[in-house]
Amino acid sequence: MTLIYAGLSLGAVYALVAIGYNIVFVASRSFNFAQAQLMTIGAFVAYTGHVTFGLPAIAVVLLAMIAVMLIASIEERIAVRPVADHQTQLITTLGFGTMLTGIAQLVWGSQPLDVPFVGAKGAITLLGGRLYTFELGLIVLAIVLVVVIHLYNRRMMSGLALVAMSQDDEAALLRGINVRKLAFAAFAVTGLLAGLMGFFIGPKTFAVATLGSALALKGFVALAIGGFGSFYGGLAGGFAVGLVEAHAARYLGSEFSNLSVFLILILVLMIRPTGLFGQLQERTV
Amino acid sequence: MKVRQARWAALAAAVLILPACGAPDDGGSNKASEPFVIMISGGADAGPVTDQLRTALTAARAGVATVNEEGGINGREVKLLESPDNANPTKALSALRAQIAKKKPDAYLVGAGSNVSAAIAPILNQNKILFVNAANIAATGDPKQHPLAFNLAASTQVVVEGYLPMFEANGYKKIGVLHGNSAYAKTFGKLAESVFKGAGYDVAGVEEYDSTALDMTAQISTLRAAGPDVVVFNAYGAPAGYVLKGITKLGWDVPLLGDTSVSSTPLITQEPPVGLLGSPDLKHLKLEVTKSTVYDPSAEATNKAVKAMTSIGQIKGSMNNCLGYDAILLVAAAAKSANSTEPEAMAKALEDPSVTSAAGTAVYPTYPFSADSHEPKLPLDTHSFAEPGPIVNGQLNSPK
């Protein structure tokens, strides 16, 4: 059970990255390669808020969310908007992410920093397994976020608009949806969430500048397994990757954990090319 | 159209500015009045090992300052030539070869990064350049392969053997080993297994983790299932924290013995908020440290070195990361004893223990090399075990 919790909490981290990718993907059919770095910055800001300023938890969360939202907004302005095609956006957002890593190293150094968690930081026993409160927090956060986003997408006008836009830019324009404004909003929202996620991730992984690159690709794998554009898929994919990693490391050895994830990825995609929860199109003709 | 032109202009400007930024440095020449050039693999950003790299640089700079104050190497001013390779082997090779093409350096120093050592050792050997290597690899400890290369760090064998008195004193019988997957960590794991077994202990389990992983619950669970009396582990940076958190999470009250790299991790050796000192995670932890890492008011050479280093930079880590200082002093002592700056003569002098023990080195009091081995035969009591405590300026119990 402990191992399952370990896998799930790690998977929740991946799922959170995947959620960030997904919001931008759904809104603009492109990827924000700086997503994981945004979360890392969130963790650092949470550290600064907690430790340097000694703020109460709620203020720390708000601080992290607002700070990262601002950074994400800047990113949309300088790295996404001026570039028309998605392929080049891949490079510019990657560049932005690299810059964030560099800046984080300059500001916070290259050593890991311990980010405190609200209330007790102890481990608890749950259903016969051991886990930290913040690990439970991560798992719950990932699930809650996905459910909320899903409901929001279903119910709200702008949620529908997001989905419409990802289907067809022109159609969305015709329906009077401001595509640019929405794309900007999507980045702002991912920033906001990345700040929140950073607050939860920090206690588990420490705030460390290299965290971004460690998470970036795994988040993608989670997304690919779950299906691009699907929030439930990202969640399931994240958990799957986390569980496979933990169990492979336990029973096969650490050098097989990435290999096992890769095998699962290939296996899932060979059976369902669009991922577990991806929409299946009839043959592309 | 205007916008586009402006963009191109900006790009052109950027390209023109770039070459101006990297001013290559020239080496010295061999004349007695010319500086003695020691090239060092350096940089300012090596990802997780940045602090090790920068501390090694600070140490080397301090060593150079100390030697120059005392008149340099055989009257020649020592000049440190920093190669900005960020511990990347390909870039280190580029810089070294470019330098050799211009002017051979008199010696080369690697402060951190064993794959840099592995990459450049053959080139240094081929060009007959003295190599003082703080990032040990097997080849540079073997004078048959590399007659001009010397390993400075305590060999993994010595590090591992340092545990035996601790096992003895505490009556540990079953040992668990947890290590990372860097080159050093793998050697550590292998040697720990063979040395402990050889000394009659039961090695209950040896587990390896990926140093880029974010969770070690799996490996720790496996070890726990084997039920050791004590866990010996190696980690640097964030993984050290993951290991400790994982063990606390499982509610496992096993004694922990961290190796010297754990004691170089600020996360473990700093007070909150920077580090974890005082947290329950560290309750069962003891650290293996080099003796010089524990402050001793009577250790003159060490205290002098710390002063020299802190006057020009920070020591982010323990004294173990400061071998660069000793490297410079050793080269100076060897040149003085040989009365020559020819690499072969200096290497010969370094093989004489009386030369190295009189060099005034800070990390280890002596570096006993021999004609058969260029790995320092350090005594068994080189390391000791200490409760985790704040390491300031590279030392525990530092007077600040």
Next chain:
Amino acid sequence: MTTVKWWKTLRAVPSWAYAAMLGVFLLVLPALQPGYSVTRQVQLTLILALVVSGLNLSLGYAGQLAIGQVAMYAAGAYTAGIISVAGVTDLLVQLLAAGTAALVVGIITGIPGLRLGSWSLAMTSFFLVLLVPDVVSIFEEHTGGQLGLTGIQGATLFGYQLTPTDFYLSVVVVAILWFAAFRNIIVSRHGIAFQMLKHSPVLASSVGMSVFRVKLTGYATGAIPAGLAGALFANLDLFVSLDAFGFTVATGALAASILGGSVSVYGALLGAAVVEFASSRSDSFQEYSLVFFGLFLLVGGVLLSGGVAGAVRPLVARLDRAAGLIGADRRSSGAGEGEAVHRIDGGLLEVTGVSKAFGGNRVLTGVSLRAEPGRVTALIGPNGSGKTTMLNLICGYYRRDVGEITMDGKPIKTAATHLIARLGVARTFQTPLIPRSVTVRDVVASGRYTVERASFAGAILRTPRFRAVRRRDRQRADEILGLVGLGHLAGTEAATLPLGMRRMLEVARGLAAEPKVLLLDEAASGLDEAEVETLAEVIRRIRDAGCTIILVEHNFGLVLSLADEIVVLARGSVLAVGPPSKIANDPRVRDEYLGTSDEGARPDEPVITAAGQESTS
């Protein structure tokens, strides 16, 4: 005016000549004693350029998001290193072994890509880079593991030890040879095939290309230069370690490809030079190096959207126009004369009782029709009556639910589309599928892909056979272009033509395939009167040459004047069949088709759109 002249002289030199000049310059560079840093920089740049060119081939040209080139680079480097440690130091053997190893990795890892689309493929291929350290650790005793592989011997060639200068020259020569081969592939029909695949797999298979094979060829050829680069890298430093194949290197290669322009041959060189230069410079920024490199990617991406090559091309086109090198006349010149249409053995196509439903929605019910050689069979009916679905069933894009389709009496199984194309079924599309940056002549010539085969190796080596086939491709294309009145536009970029001409171009491409059966899907819509006339003339000639033509058309007048037989579809069934005179007077047809044309339309019937994707109309 002098600049125009100057430009004309410049353009008169073929573009490969400039690359050749650069190659010669690099070869004589050592004689100029540029110093170690320069030659080393050149070697590292060329090695990166090889990796990037592989990326350009698979990502830029074939449009496959297979971006794991660095893993193949690693495979090449470790293979070369390991055999060198074992004593095999001959550079040629090393290159061969490394190329083969990379090829094997490329093919094995490309297999999932045959099934996966865009981003999923990107993920799986990029993940490979992450696996390199794991695989290297698993085989630690051979690879040196984390510490790196040492003990590599200096490279030799036929027993001679190569000096650093010799090795520099070897790197340059390998790069020149590869880039020559790369260029030869790209300008050959195989290069065009990659671009057709990238534009639309539907298009590629419609001219008889096996999408499977073209994709696999793309992965495989994209892997080879990475392997060669690996061998060169291993011999350059005589040391191989994981640092050279990390995430940063992979993103650097990707950045070089995109910044240089993915859809270009020499852009790889340019991109590699820029990235290598920036990365070597970034170290002198000390602790700001990451920030600098990130900023470089960001600014580079913003400034060079579409790559350097992409930015230069419009400029070249503008200067060309100014210099009068491109004909400004874009009018069609009417159907040409001459012997353009050879005798064609048409095929008898019979469709019997075919039904098709999408989900629960029946689009065709029990449709039968018969198209005879030397006759135009028109298929008409209101929007959504199932005409295009019928064509797609014949071509094999959809599986029919029931029914039989035969050609000359032999049943066409629901085989792969490209196999049906090879049986002699050619077609045009409702929205013309014309790949970008391909000339009009090459578009027509691409129809001949299966008429005459030319091997891949032949294209690289420019064998006499390849040249002969290419000559006939061009000759035939020019004849057909003359026929359809586009002869004067042969050298223009096809995708820039107006809609009418693109339709005509598709007919020409179909004709180039020397088909037994030619399917024309609304070939006349969007054409002006003169163009319709030309089209009608062309269709008549093709018919008279003996071809079987099936025409789906809305222009009732055109149908009446052209068709020998008309099949009227309504709500998925055949309403009437007969010669034009009979159909024109059929009251039901007048009522159904000409009267209330929109009733009975099925808005959810899939149609073929430009992107070759299913959408609803």
